[in-house]
Amino acid sequence: MFGRLLERFCGALRLLLGVMMGALAIPVAMQVISRYTGLIPTFLWTEELATFLFVWIVMIGSIVAVWDGTHFDVRITRDANSPLARFLQDGVVHLAIMIFGAFFLFYGLEYAEFGSNQRSVMMRANLVITHVSVPIAGGFWLLLASYRLFEAFAQFRSGEASHS
16 A cells, blocks of 8 residues: 555656656746847846756656666676575665665755755745755655565565566
8 A cells, every 4th residue: 555655656756747847948948049049038047947947857856766666776796586686686776775865864954954044146046945855855765765675575575576
């Protein structure tokens, strides 16, 4: 049941990513049109908005990648054939993501606090808007990688092959 809840949550994140990519196209298009055609005046706030959207797209995309197992990992050994070796290979990846997630969550809170004391140059927006994405992503990496590790262990115990 918890897995289905997480799958629905990540499905909502995928939808949000699509909306954000569409929204990102607007300030970027405004920048291109103003720089190369002169049809509209140059708005400097569009660059900040594009940056804010891009930061959130990357962080939300990383959360979805952890859930889908499409995140970046490096295999220094060939894929294992035995269930135990496969569990250990996948477990190391999940543990590494959990460690980085805990790091991003813990130090990201201080980073977000730092951002809350600053404002962007053109929009005068509080920079906590982007800085808070770090601990949020770290918390979800920790949660999702923990679930995937638990799932991999359950598959190992039941003798099934891993899906990642």
